Amino acid sequence: MGHTKNERGNGIFPKDQMISSLIDDGDGDFEAPTDGGxxxxxxxxxxxxDAILIDYVxxxxxxxxNAVQKHSGLLRCGKSCRLRWANHLRPNLKKGAFTQEEEQLIxxxxxxxxxxxxxxxxxxxxxxxxxxxxxxxxxIKRRQRAGLPLYPPEVCMQALQESHNTSAVGDKEPHDTLQNDSYEIPDVVFDNLKANQNVLPYVPELPGISASSMLMKDLGTSQYYSFMSPTIYCQKRLRGPTTIFPGYTGTVKSECPLFEQFEDGMSNKAAQSFGAPFLVGPDPAAKNSQSFGVFQGSHSLPNGNFSASEPTLEAVKLELPSFQDPETDFSSWGTLSCSPPLLESVDAFIQSPPPSGGLESDSLSPHNSGLLDAVFHEAKTLSSTKNHASDKSSNSSTPGDITESSDFNICKTAWENCGEPFSPLGHSASSLFSECISASGSSSDEPSSGETFTESHRKSEPADNVFTPEIQKEARIQLDTGHCDTLLASDWLEQGSHYDPDQTFMADTIATLLGDDLSSEYKNIAAGTSISSPEWGLGSCAWNNMPFHGIPNNDVAQILHFTCPRNRQPARFRLWIRYFVIQVEPNTCLDKNKKFCAVSRLDPLIGVPRIYWVNEAVYDALQWL
DNA sequence: AACGAACTCAACCGCGCTAAA
DNA sequence: TTTTAGCGCGGTTGAGTTCGT
Known part of the structure; x- marks a missing residue:
């Protein structure tokens, strides 16, 4: 491997010797000191x-x-130290080839x-x-060389076919991104669970890749527009594992809600959203000769590299604590039946377009051009032809497709009542809400999430309510006075699906998502228990799944307890909670160590979990949970 | 055995974000 | 409010290794 010859040191030296050895090593360059250092x-x-760095850490x-160099004498910049530590020295690093499971997961x-x-x-x-x-x-290079699609063609084709079988969302593409909006809620988080199902031993089937997501990536991932290069040249050497798609059998059950959103025939916007980078290919003429069906025509750049632009679909910029995967997380709770494509759609949906009606990505993407239309038009034509010949019954869309799923009701009134003129996405609640309506075809007659909750809350208070009257009253006050909020990227459940309350499953899933470091902690999660994961910046939190007051028997509510590790302004707090958008009074600071509780309700009619803010008093009242 | 192409991967670079000063 | 340091991420580079001819 590279540089191995450089690592010829055979042990640990005394520090002074080590340092001098660094100088005398003879390998590597030395940066000229810029400031006399x-x-x-x-x-x-x-x-x-390495020894010095390990010792320092x-x-x-x-x-x-940056202090490493000062304190240890190591003549490396902080960046280099961090990289070395993160990639090679830190404990628990897994060395060696990727396993098949890992490959598939990747x-x-x-x-x-x-x-x-x-x-x-x-x-x-x-x-x-x-x-x-x-x-x-x-x-990528290997597959390119082999003339193979990046993702299994079946996946792409299937998704494309299904794109014609479902209703469209009109202009509410999920891909109009808000790249500059730090409040974006990552679609990724909602996909985590499903993604990990493939590596979870208790998942009976191996669904492989979500067709739509694959396709979306095929189309939208700018770096690897997976329709492979038309230049199918003879591979001189193909090293490494031959299982390019480990775990894939070639038949991919798929649904393609994402495409369903673009039934409109991959309209211009949709096409753009899908990945204007699709046009990156160096030869426009070649594009016209390429078809979706055969998945040829990589749009890699001539130099073999790919565009570095962000996938528009994935234009999510997280604001995270240092812990790199905070979204591991709560997103998984109760998402056993989550539908990643759906989530993506919704996630993108909430990334409302700019007022002009154009996609924000329009301006951001360097790849947008009329050519894209041509490509997609042809793609559509081709796929449409295929579809007509094929069984229309391939419509595998779920009832929770975007039209309906978009029923996730942005709690306009909640936002506005709370005096927060802007959603976490940086858009006014009104616009968000109206877009939701226009996209879904639903009307404002439909209750907002808060209304939905409160209504059912009122209407179906069971006699055996575990709430005390006092608690009920208090809770109602809290929930009815506009302190509720919605989970914007809320439909991580397919409509009609029900959350599997099996906590072991969930805990395991969470554990899997979290990885080794935290998994043991999470595997021990039981209702009401609390875990500490300061990396999240959430202090402590816990999951509870429970029959929740006011919710039909077969439904489940989830409670997230947490304490605020430090003072947080609501905006920031929302970010940290992420896909929960928990509204707090304007100018309210979440005091350190205060206890808070978020209540999620899975609406049986809409299949959308809703998150409600509960203040400290209610939290205390809910301790029985 | 020699050569060269392909491959691997460690490391660097630039950019952007955040928090603190 | 501005500046700056620290940090993380994604893209790129290039040296060493592997393999086919």
Missing amino acids: VALKKGPWTTAE KKHGEGNW IELHAKMGNKWARMAAHLPGRTDNEIKNYWNTR
Whole structure:
């Protein structure tokens, strides 16, 4: 491997010797000191340097990497130290080739996330983003060379076919992204569970990749527009595993709600959303000769690299605590039946377009052009032809498809009543709400989430209510006075599906999502227990699944308890809670160590979990939970 | 055995974000 | 409010390794 010769140090030296050995090593460059300081070494690390770094981290912990050089004498910049530690020295790193499960997971994650290596790494315990990135890039080249599609063609084709079988959402593409909006809620988080199902031993079937997500990535992931290169040249050498799609059998059960949103025949906007980068291909003429059906025509750049632009679909920028995968997380709770594509759609849906009606990505993407229309038009034509010949019954869309799922009701009134003129997405609640309506075809007659909750809350208070009257009253006050809020990216449940209350499953799932470090903690989760994961910045939290007051018997509510680890302004707080949008009074600061509780309700009619803010008093009242 | 192409992966670089000063 | 340091992420580079001819 590269640089191995450089690591010829055979042990640990005394520090002074080590340092001098660093200088005398002869390997690597030295950066000229810019400010009169010492020259910092670049290039391969030696074992001596590793030893110093390990020693430093043991003593001082991770972070403050720039101090390493000062305190340890290591002639490396902080960046280099961090990288070395993260990629090679930190404990629990898994070395060696990726397992088949890991490979599959990578494919799936990439289909969902695009080139979000760090996020992907968070799902692969012991693996680094760099490792995954290298693997992926290698794989891409390999497949390119082999003239194979990046993702299983069946997946793409299936999704494309199904795109014609469902209703459209009109202009509410999920891909109009708000790249500059730090409040975006990642679609990824909602996909995590499903993505991980493939590696969960207790998942009976291997659904493989969500067709739609795969397709979406095919279309929308700019870096690897997976329709492979038309230049199918003879592969001189094909090293490595031959299982390009580990775990895939070639038949992919799929649904394609994402495409369903674009039934409109991949309209211009849809096409753009789908990945204007599709046009990246160097030869426009070639595009016209390419068809979806045969999945040829990679749009890789001439140099073999790919566009580095963000997938529009994935234009989610998380504001995260240092913990790299906070979305691991709560998103998984109760998402056993989640529908990733649906989520993506909704997630994107909430990323409402700019007032102009144009996609924000229009302006952001360098790839948009009329050519895209042509490509998609042809794709549509081709697929349409195929579809007509094929059984229309391939409509596997679920009842929870976007039209209906968009019934997730942005709680306009909640936002506005709470004095928060803007949603976490940076859009006014009104606009968000109206878009929701226009997209779904539903009307404002439909109750907002808050209304829905409160209504059912009122109407169906069971006699055996476990709430005390006082609690009920208090809770009602809290919930009825506009302190509720909605889970914007809310329909991580397919409509009509019901959450599986099996906590073991969920805990295991969460554990899987969290990886080794936290898994043991989560595997021990039981209702009402509390776990500590300061990395999340959430202090402590816990899940409860319970029959919830006012909810039909077969429904389940979930409670998230947490304490605020430090003072947080609501906006920030929302980010940290992420896909829960929990409204707090304007100018309210979440005091450190205060207890809070968020209540999620899975609406049986809409299949949408709703999150309600509960203040400390109610939290206390709900302790029995 | 030699050569060269392909491959792998460690490391670097630039950019952007956040928090603190 | 502005500046700056720290950090993380994604893209790229290039040296070493592997393999086919």
